[in-house]
Amino acid sequence: MKRANRPCLRKKEGYTLLELLVSLSILALLTVTLLGTGFNSRDAFSDSAYDAECEKILYALLQYQNEAIMDGYRRQVRFLDDGMRVVWTKNGVSQTEQIAVKTLRFTGSYTGATALNLYGHGTVSQGGTINLTSLSGDVKRIVVQVGNGRIYLDES
Template sequence: MKNVADVNEYIFSAAKERTTKKSGRFQKGYTLLELVVTLSILSFLTVSMVSFGFGEKEKIAENAFNAECEKILYTLLQYQNEAIMDGCPRKIRFLDQGMQVNWTKDSINHQTVIPVATFRFFGAYTGLSSLKLYGSGTVSTGGTVKLTSPSGSVRKIIIQPGNGRIYLDEP
């Protein structure tokens, strides 16, 4: 029988041979099949991301349209509140480039244009017609202003006569 040191040396050298020996199954690199599968998965993910991205563009435009409609509504309500606070009526006209607001306070004429980029105004108070917001909170006449986006979406600002309520319809 061999001594223990010889046995240990034999086991150690056999293990060393197995770890350094290159066999066909453990070579470095990728097989052609692995590369094809990886490329097909990447292609599928790329096509999926691009196709979903095109739908997002329309959704972003719609969100911008809705946000700008709400901006016009809140601006109208702000000017109505200011008319109530200072007693000076505001004259509102809806033009192609935006909403024009005129008022006179302390013998000084003020004019502000609130620009719009995502829609056009149609309906009451466009062109030469105007809406007056009185200091009592009422309005000169009731009516509807349609806000039409380039894609054809329509929202409406409704102005009620009598109580002067101004609101935006739901999309």
Template sequence: MNRACLKKETGYTLLELLVALAILSLLTLTLLSTGFSSRDPLSQAAYEAECEEILYALLQYQNESIMDGYRREVRFRDAGIQIIWTINGVIHRDYIPVETMTFAGDYTAGDVLIFYDHGTVSRAGTLSLQGHNGMIRKIIVQLGNGRIYLNEP
């Protein structure tokens, strides 16, 4: 047998590479023209995730006040949530920044939401989470049992 016939050729021809590049460029152009690059779905997902993060943070601080017996004061600022509590004379502060929303509602005009050591809250109210994408979700705080929940979109 001839050794030249047994030898396999490896690699791609120039024509195959050009066809692959043409197909990729057409796909990219199609995706860009249909709005695939739009940030709206991504910003909506980021907003929803941040709403959930705020809810879980509030529930966490409420549970911590029950567990250690010290009240937590929650203030809603322009760029985030500030939590302050004092244990044995030492002031502790946490800050949770927000990027996709602003706050409006009952707790934003300098009012403080307080979590007491037995799980109740200082006052009932509604906090609107106004997304930069136009969406609005609300966190509802109930008086009495101190239940906190996020409304459905």
């Protein structure tokens, strides 16, 4: 018996309605699962912003300490509510720089009336800690050692 050459009724392109419904139901199930487990991208973003600001403060302190060593002029650092202020006088001209923060608060040895002085020979005025507290309550500490003037982020 001879087969008739008939055109195929179903094209091979595109998706069927059933395939689309199955895909959408899987996507909805994954979305509900992620929301139910407490996944929140805003928290992940704020944590990474906090980490970045902690590193920014640490590296700024190290930079100002290196500049004091290079040019011999003392830097005075104050930790305020809205950021870190660094003041120094070079060749009779007073200079000030402000480093703003948005995701953390400062507490510890150098807040209030006490300032951290970074001297030209690499030492500091006093040892202590700078607590970097996130808006959610996480705390990282920058440690300043008296004597050798070492400044580092305490990861413990």
